Amino acid sequence: GIQVEQSPPDLILQEGANSTLRCNFSDSVNNLQWFHQNPWGQLINLFYIPSGTKQNGRLSATTVATERYSLLYISSSQTTDSGVYFCAPREGGGGKLIFGQGTELSVKP
Amino acid sequence: GAGVSQSPSNKVTEKGKDVELRCDPISGHTALYWYRQSLGQGLEFLIYFQGNSAPDKSGLPSDRFSAERTGGSVSTLTIQRTQQEDSAVYLCASSLNGNTEAFFGQGTRLTVV
Numbered sequence: 001g002i003q004v005e006q007s008p009p010d011l012i013l014q015e016g017a018n019s020t021l022r023c024n025f026s027d028s029v030n031n032l033q034w035f036h037q038n039p040w041g042q043l044i045n046l047f048y049i050p051s052g053t054k055q056n057g058r059l060s061a062t063t064v065a066t067e068r069y070s071l072l073y074i075s076s077s078q079t080t081d082s083g084v085y086f087c088a089p090r091e092g093g094g095g096k097l098i099f100g101q102g103t104e105l106s107v108k109p
Numbered sequence: 110g111a112g113v114s115q116s117p118s119n120k121v122t123e124k125g126k127d128v129e130l131r132c133d134p135i136s137g138h139t140a141l142y143w144y145r146q147s148l149g150q151g152l153e154f155l156i157y158f159q160g161n162s163a164p165d166k167s168g169l170p171s172d173r174f175s176a177e178r179t180g181g182s183v184s185t186l187t188i189q190r191t192q193q194e195d196s197a198v199y200l201c202a203s204s205l206n207g208n209t210e211a212f213f214g215q216g217t218r219l220t221v222v
Contacts, residue, residue: 030208031208033210033211035213041198041215041216041218042213042215042216043200043213045210045212048209048210086151086152088152090208094206094207094208095157095164095165095207096142096154096157096165096168097142097154097202097211098154099144099151099152099153099154100151101150101151102151
């Protein structure tokens with residue numbers, strides 16, 4: 001099955017800083033999602049991004065499926081951005097999402 | 110419903126007892142997924158339903174774990190003879206079909222004592 005590697009595993013930022021989170025996957029994928037797991041454990045959908053670039057406020061994501069990676073950009077970070085960010089590609093042909101180990105982000109005031 | 114609903118939110122059970130966890134997917138979603146998340150870990154896939162059938166149950170860790178889905182809607186995950194290592198948050202997700210955006214419920218925190 002697909003292997004998913006996220007980097008960095010941990011990230012500490014000062015409020016207002018920008019960051020880039022990376023997700024590499026080992027095989028072709030059908031689509032890919034980014035999630036934010038808040039400190040209460042809720043998984044919040046950020047992007048559904050099989051390919052190309054999408055933006056939502058201070059966040060944007062780019063997936064280059066042919067090169068098997070996706071990037072999540074966070075600009076002007078806020079303390080509420082803290083939590084764990086997961087990427088989850090879906091295997092070709094549909095079915096389960098495969099989760100990486102996540103990037104744990106801590107934004108300090 | 111408006112979102113994926115799971116019940117109970119929390120469950121404490123004694124080792125050796127059976128438990129049932131429930132998931133109500135978003136109305137009209139044909140695909141349903143169960144995942145497990147241990148403390149500080151990523152999400153571990155358990156089983157995927159398309160309608161009432163389960164084309165992928167490769168993640169069920171042992172024969173103590175089973176799941177069913179009835180009427181193409183509600184799903185129940187059953188863990189028999191619970192063990193302490195079963196303690197985790199069990200998350201359910203649904204999507205319109207097996208190729209579209211998935212949405213997660215708030216999870217059931219299971220503690221086996």
